[in-house]
């Protein structure tokens with residue numbers, strides 16, 4: 001089959017790779033001049049297979065207002081909120097208060113996480129990609145006794161699903177992270193031993209090149225505009241090149257992996273994808289002394305900031321902000337991220353010299369991504385991966401390829417079904 005994939009982020013590129021591996025002719029449409037240039041660009045770089053959880057978390061609902069009001073709080077809301085923001089917030093509340101839903105969705109996401117890890121390992125064996133990738137574990141620091149208590153519950157769930165993890169004392173944390181000599185509060189940590197890291201942007205670009213070598217056509221600087229449906233089938237897609245020329249591209253099947261920009265392509269065919277751009281920020285900087293930085297990746301629950309080693313660089317990331325597609329980078333957000341890093345890894349990098357970035361998590365109001373057949377027989381969706389698209393990309397690419405080929409997917413996809421928002 002000839003399959004068009006819309007979107008050259010990490011999800012679109014892994015999807016293209018899996019489809020090419022199965023012998024399909026694949027064309028990727030990407031409006032930027034390189035792959036992975038939107039949300040996949042400078043994220044927290046964690047491949048956190050054991051951490052994945054749904055956005056609509058009932059435990060967070062009552063913490064949300066204090067978090068918004070606290071200057072250093074991890075959640076921010078732009079005032080006055082837009083209609084889209086309010087719709088997203090109310091939908092989130094509805095899912096958070098649906099009895100049992102969070103637990104079911106979390107397990108579904110963790111199963112996809114386990115599968116994604118397997119697929120990443122296979123992909124890294126097959127292709128020699130350079131992206132500062134590693135699987136040296138991930139630490140969630142506990143800066144309060146309460147946090148440590150919550151990690152005990154998570155530890156039992158991970159045991160039940162066969163995901164390796166350990167509860168660490170503060171001494172064991174310092175042994176694992178000798179550069180962590182800062183004065184941030186520390187009661188222990190949960191170690192996700194088989195999780196990993198990697199530069200998602202470098203990976204997406206390297207994978208795009210590898211795919212092209214294997215025969216995938218990646219068309220950059222083209223905007224996919226409209227799917228043309230003919231009864232129960234999509235027959236073609238219209239696209240506009242950067243010099244304004246319109247084209248119509250026919251194919252046997254279409255996959256939408258356009259992240260935050262997926263809805264306007266699918267909605268005219270009768271399916272609403274309520275994906276909201278949840279903003280975050282990052283700093284990336286070469287380390288002055290790598291021995292004083294993290295050995296892998298840590299989540300500092302004090303500020304909800306993630307610090308990750310990427311080779312000799314440090315990537316520090318934080319904030320969940322509801323501000324629509326606003327791309328401003330306020331100094332106050334960067335100051336909080338810097339404060340977190342300094343409280344754990346003082347002097348490891350000149351944070352004032354860091355490259356700054358903001359991006360939008362393509363979030364569904366419940367949390368699981370949207371993976372499956374869309375509103376036409378040959379239209380497929382692999383989008384809406386929210387906080388965990390880098391982590392889940394390799395696994396979701398494999399399962400959408402299985403769906404396209406009419407195989408039983410490796411994991412149950414009920415939690416990810418595209419039609420769930422109108423049920």
Ligand SMILES: Cc1cc2nc3c(=O)[nH]c(=O)nc-3n(C[C@H](O)[C@H](O)[C@H](O)COP(=O)(O)OP(=O)(O)OC[C@H]3O[C@@H](n4cnc5c(N)ncnc54)[C@H](O)[C@@H]3O)c2cc1C
Pocket residue numbers: 006007008009010011012029030031032035036037038039040041042043044045046047048222223224225257258259260261262278279280281282317318358359360361362383384385386387388389390391392
């Ligand atoms: C601050 C922050 C930290 C994060 N940290 C992590 C992390 O540590 N681990 C993790 O797993 N995930 C993390 N994420 C989430 C992760 O980055 C995303 O889930 C993932 O990048 C989504 O990939 P994507 O390919 O779906 O979307 P994108 O990377 O946004 O790709 C979509 C692509 O589609 C293209 N496109 C859209 N519309 C069209 C069109 N009409 N025509 C042509 N091209 C189009 C866009 O240009 C874009 O390149 C983080 C996100 C943020 C913001």
